[in-house]
Amino acid sequence: MNLTLKVWRQSSPNATGRIETYEAKNIPSEASFLEMLDIVNEGIIESGGDPIHFDHDCREGICGACSLAINGVPHSKESGITTCQVHMRKFREGDTIWIEPFRARAFPVIKDLIVDRSAFDRIIAAGGFIDVRTGSAPEANAIPIGKEDADTSFDAATCIGCGACVAACKNASAMLFVGAKAAHLNILPQGHTEKDHRVLAMVRQMDAEGFGNCTNQYECEAVCPKEISADVISKLNRDYAAAAVREAVAD
């Protein structure tokens, strides 16, 4: 396959970025999108240029490291997959492909297509955990959990924190991520005790990081590689309102 790439190049966080054009020639259709970039980078390196920098790790849709907006859509328009699972057979001969970093003020560009997503880590550190006594793993059936709750919690727990929800949102809102992380723990009996503190702390950290507000367009849901439903945002809103009222009464 022969393709034209329009790639965002930015040498450092404070440098001015620009779109540069590359010709990707003789790309096998069975190559993954990241392998295609590897091939293009080999050509750039051989010609003495600076290769295109991009994030990647497991390359099998688990880690959430890859973070490209392909033709304006995080992880491409293919639903339910990450960038590393996109294959070149999804494109046509002669296509022009736009490749840009995830765009959000809370995700500043480090270099080229790599963005700093540590804001997500700080949100998790604010309350996305359960305080438990460490030691050997507890007996799995010691605390009975209903099937529906277990399934809902597990669906939320499949979030890999890739940040596509933020990148797709017109407002760069992190509500799907925070909603998934809070719902994952709030639904379970083990997470119930710290529910109010968790929701308030995570939402306040989310606001402090400069993410936008959800306007219920559900672009996040459409691009989520784990197909997490925006219902977790509804639950986050509900849990936040209840926690805020209880906090006000306790003050």
Place this chain on the structure above:
Amino acid sequence: MNSLGKTLLRFWNSSIGKKLIVAITGLMLVGFLLGHMAGNLLIFQGREDLNDYAEFLHHMLHGWGIWFARIGILGAFVLHIVATVSLVQQNRAARDSRYSCDATVQAPTSSRIMIWSGLTVIAFVIFHIFHFTVRLDPDLAAMKDPSDPARHDVYGMVIAGFQNPLVVLFYIVAISLLCSHLSHGIASVFQTLGLRTVKTRVAIRNLGLGIAVLLWIGFLSIPFLVAVGALEEPATPAAASAPVIEAAKS
């Protein structure tokens, strides 16, 4: 600052708190719109019923009722706008750079023009108040009910008001954008209040669309039926002096 003040400030400063304010005030305004439309539709019952209804509104609770309602609606309207403008500013700051190749996957157009449909509705509300409530037009202000000259002829005023094609055009555009706003807004209220679940999401979407369509038909049916001449003409001296009405009579 006391603890209540701190709580309210904290609520206002949080993204979800501000959205809850937008949702609750939006719900109040939808309630007002449904009531307003139901009252307007009395025009199809005839002059007496609509004018009776208008008189009732102005005299309920010894004349205080309408002012309580106006202050409540105005408060909800202003709070809805102020909170929304603040959210929009935050959202634009959060997405400070745009994609060179921008794409939308599933967001409906109505959700993407909320600020523009909202701003059009604000402009229309201001016009509508000066048109039919303050009645800047002396011809409209002077209209009296033929059967009871002591009271204002709301029925005749509405028909006379819709004789101007520019007024009708603005009315159609504004009501259409209002209903576009509501088709997304009503479903959003349920999401923001945390009531949307896997079991309710389809019903909520259909409810939002249904109310928007109902309001669109209800509000626009009046200028439509005025245009086709299905309503009785205003028959007061003030209205008869209007040139458009003269033309219609001749």
